[in-house]
Structures are given as structure tokens and as C-alpha cells.
Amino acid sequence: MKKTKKQYARYGYLFSIPFVVSFLTFNLYPLLYTVVISFTDLKGVAATEFHFLPNLFQNYIDAFNNPSFVTSLKNTVFIWGINFIPQIVLALSLAVWFTNKRMKIKGVGIFKVLFYMPNIITAASIAILFSAFFEAPIGPMNDLLMRLGLSSKTVYFFRDALTSQGIVAFIQFWMWYGVTMIVLIAGINGISPTIFEAAAIDGANGIQTFFMVTFPSLRPILLYTLVTSFVGGMQMFDIPRLLVQRSGPDNATLTTSVYIYNQAFSGSYMFNRAAAASMILFFIIAVCSAILFYIMRDQDAAALKKIQKARAKNEKQARRSGA
Amino acid sequence: MKKKTRNTMALLLTLVMAMSMMAGCGSKKADNNAGGSGPKKTINLWSYTDEVPNMVNRYLELHPEFGEKYEIKTTVIATTEGAYQPALDQAILGGKTDAPDIYAAEAAFVLKYTQGDMASYAMPYSELGIDVDAKIEEAQIAPYTVDIGKRGEDVVGLGFQATGGAVIYRRSLAKEVWGTDDPTEVAAQIGPGWEKFMSAAEEMKAKGYAMVSGGGDLWQVIRNTGEQPWIVDDKLTIDPARDRFMDLHKILYDNGYMNDTTAWSDAWFADMSGTGEREVFCFLGPAWLINYVMASNAGETAGDWAVAVPPEGFFWGGTWLLANKDGNPEVRDGVAELIEWITLDSSDDGLQYSWANGTLFEDNSTKDAVGSGTVMERSNGEIEFLGGQNMFEIFIEAGEYANGKILTQYDETMNQYFIDQSTEYATGSKTKEKAIKDFKQMVSDNLGIAIE
Numbered sequence: 001m002k003k004t005k006k007q008y009a010r011y012g013y014l015f016s017i018p019f020v021v022s023f024l025t026f027n028l029y030p031l032l033y034t035v036v037i038s039f040t041d042l043k044g045v046a047a048t049e050f051h052f053l054p055n056l057f058q059n060y061i062d063a064f065n066n067p068s069f070v071t072s073l074k075n076t077v078f079i080w081g082i083n084f085i086p087q088i089v090l091a092l093s094l095a096v097w098f099t100n101k102r103m104k105i106k107g108v109g110i111f112k113v114l115f116y117m118p119n120i121i122t123a124a125s126i127a128i129l130f131s132a133f134f135e136a137p138i139g140p141m142n143d144l145l146m147r148l149g150l151s152s153k154t155v156y157f158f159r160d161a162l163t164s165q166g167i168v169a170f171i172q173f174w175m176w177y178g179v180t181m182i183v184l185i186a187g188i189n190g191i192s193p194t195i196f197e198a199a200a201i202d203g204a205n206g207i208q209t210f211f212m213v214t215f216p217s218l219r220p221i222l223l224y225t226l227v228t229s230f231v232g233g234m235q236m237f238d239i240p241r242l243l244v245q246r247s248g249p250d251n252a253t254l255t256t257s258v259y260i261y262n263q264a265f266s267g268s269y270m271f272n273r274a275a276a277a278s279m280i281l282f283f284i285i286a287v288c289s290a291i292l293f294y295i296m297r298d299q300d301a302a303a304l305k306k307i308q309k310a311r312a313k314n315e316k317q318a319r320r321s322g323a
Numbered sequence: 324m325k326k327k328t329r330n331t332m333a334l335l336l337t338l339v340m341a342m343s344m345m346a347g348c349g350s351k352k353a354d355n356n357a358g359g360s361g362p363k364k365t366i367n368l369w370s371y372t373d374e375v376p377n378m379v380n381r382y383l384e385l386h387p388e389f390g391e392k393y394e395i396k397t398t399v400i401a402t403t404e405g406a407y408q409p410a411l412d413q414a415i416l417g418g419k420t421d422a423p424d425i426y427a428a429e430a431a432f433v434l435k436y437t438q439g440d441m442a443s444y445a446m447p448y449s450e451l452g453i454d455v456d457a458k459i460e461e462a463q464i465a466p467y468t469v470d471i472g473k474r475g476e477d478v479v480g481l482g483f484q485a486t487g488g489a490v491i492y493r494r495s496l497a498k499e500v501w502g503t504d505d506p507t508e509v510a511a512q513i514g515p516g517w518e519k520f521m522s523a524a525e526e527m528k529a530k531g532y533a534m535v536s537g538g539g540d541l542w543q544v545i546r547n548t549g550e551q552p553w554i555v556d557d558k559l560t561i562d563p564a565r566d567r568f569m570d571l572h573k574i575l576y577d578n579g580y581m582n583d584t585t586a587w588s589d590a591w592f593a594d595m596s597g598t599g600e601r602e603v604f605c606f607l608g609p610a611w612l613i614n615y616v617m618a619s620n621a622g623e624t625a626g627d628w629a630v631a632v633p634p635e636g637f638f639w640g641g642t643w644l645l646a647n648k649d650g651n652p653e654v655r656d657g658v659a660e661l662i663e664w665i666t667l668d669s670s671d672d673g674l675q676y677s678w679a680n681g682t683l684f685e686d687n688s689t690k691d692a693v694g695s696g697t698v699m700e701r702s703n704g705e706i707e708f709l710g711g712q713n714m715f716e717i718f719i720e721a722g723e724y725a726n727g728k729i730l731t732q733y734d735e736t737m738n739q740y741f742i743d744q745s746t747e748y749a750t751g752s753k754t755k756e757k758a759i760k761d762f763k764q765m766v767s768d769n770l771g772i773a774i775e
Contacts, residue, residue, distance in 0.1 A: 135590065250761065
């Protein structure tokens with residue numbers, strides 16, 4: 001019996017070979033390569049040889065001394081922020097409505113599909129769609145504003161920094177609130193119905209139920225949403241890259257990923273600097289995610305764990321002193 | 324026993340899976356060998372549109388004996404979002420049997436392949452066995468295309484098209500304002516020089532017309548008219564001509580001489596049919612702009628256009644053909660034959676003659692300006708869109724005045740940054756000093772080029 005088990009385990013390794021090989025060649029190797037070249041002078045389209053820099057961190061120092069890089073970090077956080085706050089509010093409201101047993105909303109399935117839809121369309125198509133929408137001087141949005149009498153002059157949307165950022169943020173919001181909503185619905189459905197029943201019996205109204213029951217129970221899911229959205233938001237690339245040519249008025253929609261792309265592929269092929277900027281972005285995401293996890297951790301559970309640990313320690317000591 | 328068979332099967336399947344995954348990289352080669360019937364040799368051709376591949380296919384139809392010796396394997400990758408260049412670079416660097424033998428490069432990035440980072444991979448035409456200098460002389464190839472295609476003294480790339488630009492103007496508007504639509508007289512009204520152009524714009528404005536569609540139209544002309552490239556001695560340099568463009572851009576904006584559109588936007592296309600904000604007097608561009616862009620967008624204004632010599636010579640776009648020095652040596656003769664036929668053959672059997680006269684394909688393709696001046700002189704450039712005007716009379720001259728000497732491989736990015744900042748200045752959101760300062764900062768940040 002024991003023998004056959006061992007054999008099967010061996011097959012398990014065999015079956016995982018394709019994944020492991022492709023992971024090592026297409027994920028891990030480029031990753032390590034990026035780390036290495038971020039300390040080198042690798043530059044130029046056909047360059048393959050590189051040398052480590054006398055000051056290993058020169059590319060990192062250069063990045064922080066590069067005003068465009070600093071702007072790009074600020075932009076990324078700002079655009080992510082103004083997309084995430086409305087997104088989580090709307091997604092949470094919709095999720096609560098759709099799971100509310102008392103309201104009995106009809107056609108929830110259809111709404112779920114409709115709200116999810118923008119996420120299915122490729123980002124490239126959406127970017128082209130929206131850039132056509134906001135085209136100037138002739139474009140649907142300008143036409144609409146004129147007809148409604150809201151504007152008497154052509155509006156050049158992509159010449160204004162805040163408007164450009166707003167449009168990018170809106171697209172991100174519109175593409176992702178459906179996904180967030182589905183995740184939150186799943187989260188709410190995962191809360192034990194007995195808690196809701198108890199709340200109902202205690203006479204809690206809708207708002208009380210939300211803040212006292214749904215919200216606290218949803219905490220892990222909200223944390224998950226926050227972290228994934230943050231990680232995705234920091235890496236925002238396709239929409240800002242494709243929507244506005246170049247990087248918007250005065251770098252307004254230059255996100256960090258677009259900056260990295262520009263370093264590597266806009267003419268000078270500074271792969272070393274691009275790699276350094278990627279590493280910085282990676283550290284920012286890692287550190288911020290860790291902080292988020294720490295702040296949003298389940299404090300009760302953490303406290304309980306501490307008590308248990310302390311008790312175990314005490315018992316151990318007691319046993320030791322007893323012996 | 325049974326169990327053992329099953330185990331063996333599982334093991335085999337796993338191995339097959341693993342093998343197939345690794346084999347994925349090499350499968351292309353197998354296809355190649357299977358495709359070649361007999362002793363035919365393969366010429367690898369890389370391009371970003373099907374234009375050059377179609378020409379080569381036509382050559383195979385016209386010269387069956389060439390087809391017996393060679394077969395053509397084409398790889399077409401669109402330039403959209405810069406996908407073509409990285410793929411081409413990898414193919415050239417990777418070398419070996421699948422390396423491109425002939426590759427096409429567009430004006431926006433050709434410098435990288437003829438004089439920039441990838442130039443060392445281009446093979447001089449003379450080493451292909453083409454008597455290039457004599458042929459250029461004989462065909463009267465537009466000088467700017469030769470300048471762009473030269474690596475030092477060696478010609479490594481040439482095109483088939485001439486993309487020297489002209490003023491493409493509305494006859495009816497010219498008649499209304501100046502009482503004539505004759506190209507020579509119109510050219511005298513709007514040039515030479517930009518002062519005259521702007522005073523003509525004032526006259527147009529008085530009648531309720533816009534002189535040009537957008538500031539970018541003017542930039543197409545001015546970007547290459549100066550004497551210094553963007554980079555001199557590894558340092559950013561702003562040529563006075565480019566600096567002056569900012570002022571002209573502001574004049575256009577402040578005085579309402581344009582509809583303030585962006586090239587390739589709906590509004591720009593609308594201006595071609597006279598359905599934009601105001602009717603537009605002229606566009607500035609080469610023959611391809613007429614044939615491939617304006618013709619399909621002009622609507623009812625077709626036939627009401629004409630071409631005249633621009634206030635300053637310029638070129639816009641174009642395709643250059645290069646041969647890879649690391650390409651398959653066995654197909655070198657075939658490569659030379661194709662390249663010569665496309666870029667340098669000025670006889671009636673050459674590509675350019677049929678291209679100029681629109682007779683390359685049986686379905687009467689469009690007439691286009693070609694690199695060879697002698698071909699254009701012999702050809703009939705009358706097209707209905709221009710009210711029957713022979714456009715070659717203008718485009719031969721346009722090709723001679725275009726300047727191909729001040730390009731760098733950074734131009735595409737630099738030009739984008741510059742026109743962006745110029746727009747900021749023209750529309751009044753910045754002073755000129757600030758706009759130029761920001762432009763320099765962008766160049767320094769993104770390209771790592773020294774700014775004084």
C-alpha cells in the first residue's frame with residue numbers, strides 16, 4: 001500500500017513538469033534577469049553585454065531624481081484612488097441590494113451580467129471607444145454637450161490634465177465595479193444566514209444590519225478586493241497607454257507602468273533604468289500591501305491568537321518547572 | 324499487469340505533453356521544410372503592410388522563372404503600437420535560417436535601421452551586386468530618400484515611393500479669394516515662406532474659411548526643414564526652424580486660421596470633405612495622402628482639389644527596403660533582383676513605372692508618386708481627384724526640395740513631445756519658455772539625452 005502511494009507521488013511531479021518548466025523559463029528567469037539588469041548599464045536595442053555599475057544603485061537614484069518618474073508615481077496613486085473609492089461604494093451598495101432577501105429584486109442575473117460586461121471587452125477596444133467619444137473638435141461627447149446647451153465652445157478633453165485623469169479613472173471604475181460587485185456578492189452569500197436571522201429577530205433595520213453584520217463579516221473579502229485593486233491599479237498600463245496618445249497633457253496620465261515602457265521602448269532602450277523602475281514599483285506594491293494587511297487584519301482573531309500563545313507558553317513553563 | 328500498462332500509459336502521456344510543450348518553439352522550422360517542394364530556396368520578407376509583399380507576388384507572376392528558383396515567405400506585422408520593430412529586431416538578432424532577408428522600414432523609424440542602433444545589420448546595395456550609384460543617377464531618385472538610406476557612403480536602403488509633399492488645395496476656394504485656381508499662381512499667393520502663408524490665411528479667414536485643418540499639418544512640413552537634427556554631439560538641439568514652428572502654431576490658433584483638429588481624427592477627415600467647423604483651404608502632404616486618405620474622405624469635394632508647390636519643401640512617410648547582411652547567402656541574388664526591381668529599375672518594366680501609372684495590378688490601382696524622377700517624367704499623373712491635373716509636375720519638384728539630412732532615430736518620440744508642448748503654448752496654457760523647458764525635461768526623462 002505504502003509502495004503504490006509513493007509511485008503516485010512521483011507521477012504528480014511528472015505532471016507538474018510542464019508548468020514548472022514554463023514558469024522557470026517565462027516567469028522566474030525574466031524576473032531574475034530584471035533584478036540583475038537593474039544594477040547594470042544595459043542599454044540599446046541590440047545590446048546583450050552589460051557591466052555592473054560602480055555604484056550598484058545608480059539606476060535607482062536616477063529614477064528618484066527623474067521628475068517624470070515621481071510624477072508617474074503620484075499620477076498612478078491619484079488615478080487609482082479616484083477610481084477605487086466610487087468603485088467600492090457602488091459595488092458594495094449593489095452587492096447589498098442584490099443579496100437582500102427582503103427587497104426581492106427581479107432579474108439579478110441579468111444585472112450581474114450587464115455590470116460585468118465592460119470587463120469582458122478588451123482594454124484596447126475600450127480605449128479606442130472612449131478616445132473616439134471624447135474626440136475634439138468633432139466627437140459624440142462634444143456634440144452632446146452642445147445640444148444640451150451645456151457648452152457653447154468645443155471642449156478639448158484631452159488637453160486638460162484633470163479631465164484626462166478623470167476619464168482614465170472613470171474607465172477603470174466602469175471596467176471593474178462589476179467584478180468587485182460579483183466578488184462582494186459571493187462574500188455576502190458566504191456569511192452564515194443565521195447571523196442575519198438573529199439580527200432580524202433582534203429588530204435591526206437595514207442600515208444597522210449592514211454596519212453591524214454585513215460589513216464586519218465582509219472584512220476579509222474587502223481586504224482582498226482592496227489589495228488586488230491596489231496591485232492592479234499600481235500596474236495600470238493599457239488604458240492610459242492607449243487612450244491618450246503619448247501621456248496626456250504634461251504627463252497627466254503617465255502611470256508608472258507607462259513610464260517604464262517609455263524608458264525601455266520609446267527610442268533610447270534604457271532597459272537598465274526600466275528594470276530599476278520596475279523594482280521600485282514592486283517594492284512599493286509589496287510594502288503597501290503588507291501595511292494594508294496589517295491594518296485590515298482581524299484584530300479579534302489576532303488578539304485571540306496572542307492569548308493562546310501566551311497560555312501555551314505559560315503551560316510549557318509550568319510543565320518545565322514541574323519537572 | 325493491467326495496472327502496469329495504465330501506469331506506463333500515464334507516463335507516456337505526461338512525456339508527450341512535456342515534449343510537445345518544448346517542441347512548440349521549434350515547430351516553425353518543420354513547416355518550412357515541408358512547404359518547400361524540391362530545390363526552391365526561401366527568401367524571408369518582413370513588412371508592416373501587405374504593400375511590398377503584393378509587389379513581390381506580382382513579380383513572381385510576371386517572372387515565372389524567378390518563382391522556379393525561389394519562394395517567398397512573408398511576415399507582416401502592423402506597426403500599430405510599435406509591435407513591428409521589436410519583432411523585427413529579434414528576428415534580425417536571432418539570425419539563422421528564419422532571419423529576414425529583405426525587410427521594410429517606415430519613415431518614422433527607418434533611421435534606426437539605416438544609421439541608428441540596428442544599422443550594422445543592413446547590407447549595402449553595392450555588396451548585393453547592384454551598381455547603385457549609376458542606377459540612382461540614371462533613375463533620378465529623389466535625393467532625400469538616398470540621404471535617409473545611406474549609412475556613411477553606402478546605400479543600404481531605398482524606397483519605391485516619393486513622399487515629397489505639396490500643398491493640396493481647394494480650387495473653388497482659391498477662385499473665390501484670388502480669382503484663380505492655377506497651381507503656379509496659387510503657389511505664389513501662399514509662399515514661399517511662412518509670412519506669405521499667414522497673410523493668405525488672413526484672406527481665407529475674411530471669407531470664412533480656415534487655412535489648414537490643424538497645427539499638426541504645418542508641423543509635418545516644418546519638422547524637417549531646418550539644418551540641425553534633434554541631437555547634435557549627443558545633446559538636444561532645437562533648430563531655429565522648429566523653434567519658429569511654435570510661433571506659427573500660436574499665430575494659427577490666436578487668429579483662428581485653423582479648425583484646430585488632430586491628424587487622423589474624425590474632425591480632420593471631416594475637413595477633407597468640407598464638412599468640418601469651417602471649410603478648409605488646404606492640406607499639406609505627399610501623393611499618398613491624396614490617393615489613400617483624401618480620396619476616400621473627400622466626398623463631394625473630389626475633383627475640386629489641386630496640388631501646388633509648398634512654401635517649404637518637405638516629405639512625409641515612405642517605405643525603405645533593406646537587405647539583412649546575416650540573411651541566407653544562397654538567396655542573395657534573388658534578394659538583389661527583387662530590391663533592384665522595386666527601388667532602382669526605371670525602365671518601363673520596372674515596378675516604379677507601373678506603380679506611377681497605376682498599372683501594376685490589373686484592377687487599375689491608384690497612381691502614386693515614385694522615387695524615380697525619370698519615371699515620373701515619362702508617366703501620366705493626371706487624376707480625376709485633382710480635376711485632371713498632372714500631379715507629377717509638382718511632385719518631381721517636391722521630391723527635390725525635401726530634406727532627409729536631419730533625421731535621428733529618436734524623431735518619432737521627440738516630435739510627439741514637441742507638438743504636445745507646442746499645443747500647450749499655442750492654446751495659451753503656458754509661456755513659450757515654459758513649454759520649451761518642459762519639452763527638454765520630457766526628452767531628458769524619457770530618452771536619457773543630455774539637455775545642455
